[in-house]
Amino acid sequence: MRAVSLPRWRLLPVFVTAYMLFLYLPILLLPVFSFNNAAATRFPLAGFTTKWYASLWGNREMLDSAINSLIVGVCVAILSTGLSICAARAVTRYRFRGRKAATGLIMAPLFLPEIIVAVSLLMIILQVGIELSLATVILGQTVFCLPYSMSVLTAGFDGFDRSLEEASLDLGETAFGTFRRVTLPVVAPAILSSLLVSFTISLDEFLLAFFLSGTEPTLPVYIWGQLRFAAKMPGVLALGSIMLLLSIIMLVLAELLRRRAERHVSAGGALHA
Amino acid sequence: MALAADAPVVSRTASAPSVRSWRKSEEATGLALVSPTLLYAIALLGLPILTVVTYSFWSQNYLEIDRSFTLENYRAALTEPIYRDLLARSLVISLVVSVVTVLISYPVAWFISFHGGRHKSLLLFLITVPCWTSYLLRVMSWKMILGYQGVLNTGLMSAGIIDQPIASLLYNSNAVVITLVHSWAAFAILPIFVSLEKIDRSLVEAARDLGDGPVRSFLRVVLPLSLPGVISALLIVMIPTIGDYVTPKLVGGKDGVMIASAIQAQFGKGANWPLGAALSVTTMAIVTLMAAISVLLLKVTVGRSR
Numbered sequence: 001m002r003a004v005s006l007p008r009w010r011l012l013p014v015f016v017t018a019y020m021l022f023l024y025l026p027i028l029l030l031p032v033f034s035f036n037n038a039a040a041t042r043f044p045l046a047g048f049t050t051k052w053y054a055s056l057w058g059n060r061e062m063l064d065s066a067i068n069s070l071i072v073g074v075c076v077a078i079l080s081t082g083l084s085i086c087a088a089r090a091v092t093r094y095r096f097r098g099r100k101a102a103t104g105l106i107m108a109p110l111f112l113p114e115i116i117v118a119v120s121l122l123m124i125i126l127q128v129g130i131e132l133s134l135a136t137v138i139l140g141q142t143v144f145c146l147p148y149s150m151s152v153l154t155a156g157f158d159g160f161d162r163s164l165e166e167a168s169l170d171l172g173e174t175a176f177g178t179f180r181r182v183t184l185p186v187v188a189p190a191i192l193s194s195l196l197v198s199f200t201i202s203l204d205e206f207l208l209a210f211f212l213s214g215t216e217p218t219l220p221v222y223i224w225g226q227l228r229f230a231a232k233m234p235g236v237l238a239l240g241s242i243m244l245l246l247s248i249i250m251l252v253l254a255e256l257l258r259r260r261a262e263r264h265v266s267a268g269g270a271l272h273a
Numbered sequence: 274m275a276l277a278a279d280a281p282v283v284s285r286t287a288s289a290p291s292v293r294s295w296r297k298s299e300e301a302t303g304l305a306l307v308s309p310t311l312l313y314a315i316a317l318l319g320l321p322i323l324t325v326v327t328y329s330f331w332s333q334n335y336l337e338i339d340r341s342f343t344l345e346n347y348r349a350a351l352t353e354p355i356y357r358d359l360l361a362r363s364l365v366i367s368l369v370v371s372v373v374t375v376l377i378s379y380p381v382a383w384f385i386s387f388h389g390g391r392h393k394s395l396l397l398f399l400i401t402v403p404c405w406t407s408y409l410l411r412v413m414s415w416k417m418i419l420g421y422q423g424v425l426n427t428g429l430m431s432a433g434i435i436d437q438p439i440a441s442l443l444y445n446s447n448a449v450v451i452t453l454v455h456s457w458a459a460f461a462i463l464p465i466f467v468s469l470e471k472i473d474r475s476l477v478e479a480a481r482d483l484g485d486g487p488v489r490s491f492l493r494v495v496l497p498l499s500l501p502g503v504i505s506a507l508l509i510v511m512i513p514t515i516g517d518y519v520t521p522k523l524v525g526g527k528d529g530v531m532i533a534s535a536i537q538a539q540f541g542k543g544a545n546w547p548l549g550a551a552l553s554v555t556t557m558a559i560v561t562l563m564a565a566i567s568v569l570l571l572k573v574t575v576g577r578s579r
Binding site for chain 2: 013
């Protein structure tokens with residue numbers, strides 16, 4: 001019996017390791033070749049250099065698009081999280097007719113290919129006669145980020161003990177006061193991770209920005225433009241490595257937040273028990 | 274459960290005599306709270322989709338839009354070889370990608386769930402990290418890897434394994450499939466992992482105790498119970514890949530063009546909005562159809578396992 005299952009035991013960890021390599025190796029190529037002293041991305045490596053990173057500094061176009069991306073990211077994060085706080089609160093705390101339909105529409109971008117969302121937004125924006133700008137990118141990416149913010153926030157609000165709010169209301173606190181002093185502190189980690197998630201998604205989002213940005217490119221749109229030129233490759237690789245580092249830092253932060261929130265909830269549970 | 278909770282609320286509001294008490298009711302508060310988000314979604318998702326559907330029944334007359342009803346765009350989308358083939362290829366590629374992704378992700382999800390021990394959440398985190406890195410750059414790194422003078426070819430050549438670069442790595446549908454599988458792997462692992470976690474371990478033990486070997490207990494207990502996760506994983510991968518624009522454009526070449534390029538062209542150089550709209554609606558219809566089939570499969574499998 002045991003002898004039969006033994007080879008399987010060794011095979012599976014090998015497979016899992018191979019899977020991890022498949023996930024990570026392509027991404028790790030970016031930093032490797034960003035320090036490589038040649039324009040072509042090929043083996044053998046041609047020696048160490050930091051010149052590609054240095055070349056980024058003077059690149060006005062790239063810096064502008066990075067600033068555009070930051071503006072869009074911050075706006076999308078705030079808008080998407082703000083709208084989702086209302087909706088998540090409504091669907092977790094209150095029962096009303098059309099609750100399912102409302103949730104369905106807000107979550108719909110998860111079930112639509114992104115190109116459809118992009119095309120339909122482009123059509124209506126041009127139809128209404130609004131000029132394409134960063135504002136239209138913000139409007140579009142917010143629609144796209146809402147489902148993610150909603151998921152994070154409904155999960156956060158669901159774990160919330162309603163009796164705490166009732167106690168606060170019974171003790172004479174107003175509805176707003178209760179939200180600010182009782183609800184908010186408990187759901188703050190969920191709000192923070194919603195901000196982080198939507199910011200990260202916005203920063204990386206290409207297709208909507210490509211369709212809706214007009215003459216002001218975001219970073220992914222700028223990178224897309226550079227990909228056509230082989231000579232620009234190393235610069236893109238250096239930029240990509242920096243973005244990689246930043247997104248890993250953001251992710252680790254979000255994960256730490258999430259774990260803290262989990263501890264918070266379980267500590268609260270222990271207190272009640 | 275939800276219904277039982279709903280009932281008293283509805284009857285309370287129905288019997289309420291004045292508008293004022295309705296305003297204070299749970300229903301009104303809920304609606305008021307959800308309305309900003311809902312209106313936003315209606316304005317920037319509901320209406321745009323309606324616009325696309327409406328346009329798909331109109332036609333382009335040089336620079337003007339002819340608003341008389343026509344099905345001509347759908348005829349073109351479904352019968353003209355170029356669009357028909359692109360739609361078919363997009364569907365096939367997304368099906369292949371979702372099946373391959375689920376096949377290679379299942380063992381990993383199983384390993385984490387059954388043998389992850391206290392490293393479970395760390396392992397899951399490690400798997401999701403690559404998915405949060407820039408999508409464009411991930412696709413680009415596959416272009417670097419598979420290119421004629423790329424990492425794989427030159428790497429194999431310097432290792433002395435091959436003499437000539439392999440020409441057929443990049444710019445075909447295989448390259449598209451590999452790149453998409455890499456992009457969506459973690460998204461497939463999560464639902465499978467969740468459904469594996471839900472399985473009562475005593476069922477597996479019972480099967481073992483009753484004489485099933487590891488393979489049989491897996492096939493008869495674990496696999497059927499995890500099918501809901503498998504089906505949602507298939508769906509999660511299939512929906513975005515069918516309309517993917519970046520991957521076919523960067524690594525697909527002529528051979529790997531997919532429908533998104535054709536849709537995009539109608540809003541750019543091609544400038545035929547109604548046709549682009551009809552192609553979009555057709556793609557949506559295919560996605561909805563696949564989703565409906567998956568939900569049906571899900572119901573059948575869940576029903577059978579009960």
